Amino acid sequence: MFASRIRFRRIQEVSDDLLCDSIAIGSSSLLPSPSGSRSHSPSSSSPIPSSVVGYAARGMRRCNIRRLFTFAFFIFATTLLILSLPKENFGREWADPPHSQEAPYGIKSQHDEPLVRQKFDDAKRGAQRPLPHQVLPPSIDKNQNGDPFDFPSSADRITLTRIKEHLKRIDLDQLDSDRCKQNMTLSEYWLRTKRKYVPEEDSWEKFYAQIGSCSVYTKQNVIDELLRDLNRLPIKSAHIMDGGTQVKLVITFSNDKQAVFKPMRFGRDYESDPNHFYFSDFERHNAEIATFHLDRVLGFHRAVPTVGRIVNMTSELLENAEKKLKKTFFYSPAKNLCFVSRCDYYCDTTHAICGKPDLKEGSMQVFLPDEHHVPRKHNRSPYRRTYSKKNQVAEWQSDMNYCIEKVKTRKQYAHGRRLLDLVDLHILDYLIGNQDRHHYESFNVFEGIEPYAIHLDNGRAFGRTDIDDDDILLPLRQCCVIRPSTLATLLKFYSTPKSLSKTLHESMAKDPVHPILAFKHYPAIERRLGKIVQYLLKCFDSHAAEYVVMNEYHNPNLPMGNGDEEERSTEEESPKEPPATAKKTGPA
């Protein structure tokens, strides 16, 4: 019964097909002619019976549906076939790849007129901002020409005259002679207190030996030798650096001494995304180098010696990499050697560090002496930001009495150099545009001498040339205190033809990977210096100069105590908001 039904259906299908063909042959005579003649139309008086016409029409509809399906299937199969063919068959497309509007950015100099015009046109059209890109190391691809100092000065004679008027009873040089009451090097100190001898066999040891009680270094020739070695010594091994949030390598040289290597991520023209928070901004290797120079030019000598170096990623990194690091190396589709490393922020394939094809520029920063031998203290800054995208305003940003009520009254800041150090640090941060000063470290080694703040971790500086974040200066604006040496240096650069940016440029020109900064940062530095001086004038207008210029702050309402005691803050450190790729929250 079942078998006969199947047989019947097959017979029906075959007869349908035959019928379809016969209708197809005959239908042309049944359907209206394209000319519109109704002579053979089914509705016209025809010798063919209407039942036959109805049957033919139904058959026609079925046939048309079938044809339609067959046609659609054919188109689908052809498309599939075309898509599955190898791409080489479409050389036309690949010979002329799509052009990105962003491509010219960073390749030509900012002084390139047509580029400026194009950027302007793009802005009008609503072009995208330049994407992060890794261009050739500038020492290979030199493209910064023109006079970098061809911009109007921000110095204002009236402001300067008014400040000088306020300072007429103050002898800055005389005050400065008191800056470092117990000035000695680590080797002098250990020899005297512990009869301990500090070796000075190589540039690292010479640097460690001369770490001072008031500054990280003093002798320039020792630093020059150290920078040369950091740039040239053969690399013996490369390890992933623990601590911190972004990619960093610990490099061990042939003399078994070490450095921190931060690889280049962006070209010099890169401006950080204004929608990124300070805590999700990328680290910039050139910011580390430039800040070392600026710190030195300002006479602080509290930044850690840092130099640029172009490394061969194959022979210097990959071949000497520890297993964990080696595993993260790969070749990009552009045949460049890349690595990802391991860290909390941006250590993934989309943020890989890629060479050209295997050359990579980066910053080499001398490793500070082992903390077991030369201990350091990690101090939480009272002026740290919230590190939260929900609560973006810290107490110090909303309460202008914060310094008077919450900082000057704290044991750690009520007596001594620490408040002045904080102001120095924030003056430096304002000039470099660093919003990420959550902690600062200090050597905890010279007993009985108050430690100073080391200007360490400046990788998030020099992100924007068009934004001056005046909040960075709030320690100066609220506390209204400044060291005589810092004030004298700022006024010197503000008032003399040898500007701060020119001096910085000269200093950075000695670095092997110069230019270190895009020239557009120079007017930004001068503009910020101008604003610092304006804020200083405000302080002098509201406080007697004697209460503003000092080497140490002493709160008359608080007894001298042990300011070095561990800080017991009542505030909880707010959790940090990590970027999408982050695993951990908060800075180290």
Ligand SMILES: Nc1ncnc2c1ncn2[C@@H]1O[C@H](COP(=O)(O)OP(=O)(O)OP(=O)(O)O)[C@@H](O)[C@H]1O
């Ligand atoms: N040159 C150095 N010598 C010794 N230790 C260093 C050096 N540079 C950094 N460190 C240590 O590593 C820690 C992290 O470094 P750094 O702050 O540069 O990393 P980071 O990725 O910027 O971290 P974060 O996001 O927390 O600021 C520092 O707090 C410091 O203790």
Ligand SMILES: [Mn+2]
């Ligand atoms: Mn950092």
